[in-house]
Amino acid sequence: MSVTLDKRPVPEDVPADIVEDELQRQRRGRQLRYAGVTVALGVLAFGVFVVTMMVGSYRLTGEQVLRSIFGVGSTPEVDFIVLELRLPVATAGFAVGLALGVAGTLFQRLLRNPLASPDFVGVSSGASLTAVTGIVILNAQDITVPALALGGALVSSVLMYLLAFKDGISGYRFILIGIGVSAFMSGLVSYVITRGTLHDAREAMHWLVGSVGLSGETETRLLVVALVVLLPLTAALSTQLRSLELGDDSARALGTRVQLAHLALIAISVALTGLATAAAGPIAFVALVAGPVANRLLGPAAGGVLAAGFVGATLLMSADLVAVHMFPAELPTGVVTGLVGAPYLLWLLATSNKEGAGG
């Protein structure tokens, strides 16, 4: 398996100045496509965001929803339904999806492997474990829960890094160890749940499968704040990320600033994953899928972090729409993302063209 990055060969036997022109033309085209696709995906994500607030026991029009959100000429009844009931869930969906999409694509690019997404390799389950331990055993509340989730995400990533480090980090070893760490953490989550007085199976399901509908307001608010702060930072660092993609060796030549950028970006992904998990539990596959989908749309401009975030948000909100409204009973969001994401992963494996001997 390998990342199918678009690396078209530069035509040979062409005069140097023509190559230079061609390269510049390509770069401009990339920038245009990048901006266009990102804006289009942003509009799409916002569209789904509005749609999730239109459906429910009361059908609302898009206009009603928008009027209510922006406070222009709405009725109290609509305001209650939109602002009190639907907006918190929709915001959680948008934020969690955005965070997972961004974190996933960062992980995949830094580890140069399409399978290296934080949900697949145990960062989410680490966050789950500390959050659920906090709730069940320490009676943690409010801000402590996301803080614990953040710590769990951090600890499990450091743990994985240490376990996988052997003369450098091999992407495949990292992933396999991630699967192991993930199984370990999930086992412990089940243990903690049986230990506690969390008598309610529903709440347990939240921490095992992940569901947007159960996210608390503190967690969502914290995640939104984190996104507002971290996304611009990510965008600034992501120009440096481009050079990183040339490979560790060539990047090293650019100096320690790049290594710092590397570390900062990993830290951002881990933080976003931890906070997203604190809000909605370990929702699988969104982080895995968002990056590749965005890259396909971006074509030669592949690697847009914000585009991946918007894809993540669109996917997550759509999955939640399906989970909540299309079945006889409301399902956790993670059930739908699992049903959709797993076949994608299988397809990825089946069409992969490189022998993954691992080790």
Add this chain to the structure above:
Amino acid sequence: MSLSVADSAAESKTRRSRLRVPTLGGGLLVLLGALVVTVFLSVALGSRSISPLDVLNAFTHLDRSVSTDGTVTLEMRVPRTLLGILVGAALGASGAILQGVTRNPLADPGIMGVNAGAAAAIVVAIALFDLHGVSGYLWFAFGGAIGATLLVYAVASLGRGGASPLKLALAGAAVTAALTSLTSAVLMTDDVVLDEMRFWQVGSLAGRYLPIFYSVAPFLLVGLAASLLCGWALNGLALGDDTARALGLRVGQVRVLMFAVVAVLCGAATAACGPIVFVGLVAPHLARLICGPDYRWILPYSMLLSPLLLLLCDILGRLLISPGELQVGVVLGVLGAPFFIALVRYGRLAEL
């Protein structure tokens, strides 16, 4: 590799293993002794404190076991322990066979999605066809197990490089995720199924009494007997398909037969106890550590080591949060994962 080299290699291996027969045979006896001790512990320990003497008493007064201690010992702990032995042996044997057939050290009924397949099929059987009780959905469990095995193996085999350890593990993880989602979707929309599956889903020996034992025991025993016969063929496959063919092995047919044995073993085990992971991975590796690459030894060793591990984890689960108990599936998930990680980190994954 030329045939003569393979021959002489096989010959020297045979000679070596012949020399090791007393040692390895003795080892089996030691394991058997350890298993007997564990079995006694499994019967003696539990949330009710029954003295070892009373446990023995229960066995010597079979005909008039009217005391509660007798009932608990004979009707609750003994069936559970017997089931633990058979299910453990079945998972260990399936793990060994899967590792041999796929020539992949990470193959395990849990990791390869076999248990998840059986579980999903059982949930569907209850929800759609209104089948109840282990004997009702046993055949669905077989079907689900074999379906998932084939799917995982097929996906992992596609593309260049064949079914590498990495691809097998990933395909297994993906299939498990998809099937688990399906299982949860059915469970959460159907209260009747949820009620029946709530305790089963975690993977546990608790609450499994004689009726369940009787309905799966024949399948497990036949499967175990059949798997003991697989040793020779697995040794052949270990030399590579071409060499195996040259030795007169019909590789395709052998693979199909072995997958069928695995499906019966895992299907029955899962139907009885729910999905239990990692024991099928760990036991064959320990067996290989003790007795080298000869599957004729690996298989019986796995069949003893695996129930030993399963029962020990089950006992641990009973002691950890006494007077409640922790499902053995959870204990194995926590204890097995570090083993898996060590295997990835230190094991030579490309070869078996």
Add this chain to the structure above:
Amino acid sequence: MTLRTCFALIAALLLTACGVANNESKDASDSKDGTWTFVDGSGETVTVDHTPKRIIAHAGPAAVLMSYGIKPVGIYGDESVKTDPNLQDVDLDGVTILGEEWGSIDVEKAAGLDPDLIVADWWPAEKAHSGLESGVKAKSKKLAELAPVVGASQGASILELAEGYEKLAASLGADVDDPELAADKKRFEEAKTRFEEATAAKPGLTALAVSPADDLLYVANPKYAPELLDFQSWGLDVINPDSPDKGFPYWENVSWENADKYQPDILLLDSRTFDDSLAKARKQPTWNTIKAAKAEAVVNWPAYWLHSYGHYADALDQLAADIEKADENIGD
């Protein structure tokens, strides 16, 4: 726990209950300026600027209110309205159903009903009203933002519930002296007398309320089950489990291996799931180590759902008959 401390506890609980009831009779009234007040089971006084007309109620209180002629605009329950024991023989025409599963209330639909009062039992152990307990989705809990929530407390006695809802109905303008209701009350008094006579005739009779599940045998803690407290105060020795679960004190969790820990003369089994529970229990080899189970002295327990004199009369009558037939020496 000795019988004496047990009675002391009940007396204490009854006293608190009376205290609350007295408050209610003082405060639950239409004051002159048209505002409506009621003292909730939690002890808080709820005020609305008019007498509430559009009520959303939990299944139990809803049935009681309907028996007083007050029809809620919407109801929500913990199970299907078809099986909910409170809602049998109740005309639900024109009542919007907002939830038929614990923990899930369609607040959007509820908002559309524009309610001015929400009626649900107060659960002292969880410090929450029915449907708003911990573990319920944040979205469902928004129900409480639509209108004030009031209800009688699931405290020391079912009578506290019945009387509490009678007062609530009266404050909402119902005619509580309806002859049919008076007949129910009379029937209840007769059933209670029969129950007391039956228990007095068998002073040694002990009872244990249980809920069998596949993993554990749950033994009910009478302290948090008002009807069991009633039975105790009317002479039935319902066994108090000695180590209820700390986080969820409604039950003691007894492993099936220890099923014989308590040996009552009769077993009380939740009447709503009687057959299923019994089938589940019979799968456990140790079920029959409870002597009462072996003797098939298993009777219906109207668990946690009673709210009205009528329902209580039926249940008490049946239990009294069961006690009259019971053998007080089974568990000895």
